[in-house]
Amino acid sequence: MNTGINYPALAVLIGLFLLVTVMGFWASNWRRAESLASLDEWGLGGRSFGTWITWFLLGGDLYTAYTFVAVPAAMFAFGSVSGFFAVPYTIILYPIIFIFMARLWSVSYRHGYVTSADFVRGRYGSKELSLAIAITGILATMPYIALQLVGIQAVLEVVGLGGGGSVIAKDLPLFIAFALLAAYTYSAGLRAPAVIAFVKDGLIYLVILVAIVYLPSTVGGWGHIFTAAQQKMNSINPATGRPIGVFIPPAQSYWAYATLALGSALALFMYPHSITATLSSRSRNTIRRNAMILPAYSFVLGLLALLGWVAIAAGTKPIGLDGKPNAQLVIPQLFEDSFPAWFAGVAFAAVAIGALVPAAIMSIAAANTFTRNIYREWIKPHATHAEEANVSKLVSLGVKAFALVFVLTLDKQNAINFQLLGGIWILQTFPAIVFGLYTRWFHRWGLLAGWAGGMIYGTVAAYNLVNPVTGNHFAGSVSMIPVIGEMGYIALTAFTMNAIVAAAVTVVLGFAGVPHGDDETVEADYFADEGDPRVQKPVAAVSPHAAVH
């Protein structure tokens, strides 16, 4: 239960927050470029990050605060199919991206692409397909940014802030945190989250390792933890007459578990913020080397998931300031109950700062996408580098403001529903992007038709999932797979349909003789590496220092 403000924890939290704020502003001087007035510099950190910086940056980017709050919460409330699938998901993720991300890096380096929609534009010569990819990316990213705020809110609520008083007093801490984030992201671009990521990841590792070593002994050891979790999951929910959750997946959940892992793994690097962090790396193999060392974060995520079950054994009662149970608070609450106040403050800072890094990168990525694929493509075709950077900086502010309004005015459940939809939607960009890295066989209109089909099917299927108790739509992400007849992740089903439609329409258009678009890339582009010459575009689309690495 919450009993007023936890001052020692709050003091540590504020201290660490001020530290990263100073670092964020200082970041514009880090690995200083002559000028930040281009998207290569502001939006991609000069495409200069080596293996270790990329490791911290991608780790800080992909393993978001929301993940750190939601995965253990799902374990606590619903068990392994909803929560622990994150472990196989973030393991098989790396062999998958190992295969294709190096090609995307190479072709983007050669042609100065900043977003995946840039690549689609160049590969298929299709403004429309590129626009579809760009809009999907932005739509999927917005609720994700909003959910980072939910992560910060969870921490503030457990510390005891944001409870009573006026609306302004309630949300002021969140507002200040986000305003500072917006300010240093505006001035330093991608360098800001890259610098802060060192602190975030350090704190996360510290807190999780301490928690996983110390907490189990206080609640009776691992054997007892798993027994308690099994008991809770197998007990019957009176509202539905079925077990509350899943301890170890039964046979009818195998497909769900596997498709959730595979679908999520295929989708993650389609998000603009993952692409941004990848393209900011220095060389073709940086991302491949990272595929070997990023699983360290997956290990930590798995431990964190288990903390959801530790909380069951510890009898944690996650109750919000409104007096209602809220599983999202379980990890902050467990920390507050079990740690000395000052260390709880460190743990809270890890989650709160953990929200800032992805929120910054996501807003930069969404802003880059808007600038390159909507502003420059449809509004002002001959924008200069400086104009692009300016538009992107302003849009990054707008994106954050939107996320803030979204979280403060709408029910949190909306953000969660949209994020669930976002995961389904973003996977529908996979065929255009990843198939396109290997083959030009697919027709641009076929890919667009497949995308539309996947988007519609996925949205309808998710909407039709109704919670039997509350009657709410978007009650989950798993539904019956047509033909196969097993329960599976909607995103992957939609993706399969997408690919089939794309192939079928490609064949039909081939017979009809509808022309393919122009491809500005050649095969050798997909193998280019650091130091290779970059393709000169008519409007000097390559930043001035690019050739003098």
Added chain:
Amino acid sequence: MENDIDRGIVPPTNMTRMTAAAVLLMVPIAALLWVDTYAKVEPVLLGFPFFIWYQFLWVFLCSFCTWMAYRQIDLARPRRPLAAAPLDRKKGSR
């Protein structure tokens, strides 16, 4: 006006090693998607059900496989710089 880059040449590649790399990358994916093989409690290790510790084990095995694949690909396709020939190209080459 056509140079190596424009002709779209793929760098020389040792296909045996590439196949080995592909297999190394597929193994962890196949193992973890085959839920049937590990969705069980026994054998328990230090209190951890098999389901839990087996998946943690794959974090390390997968890293190892990826590292092996990296080495294979490094050997299979040695770095070949692109020719620094004329860079401005006609649009719509294909």
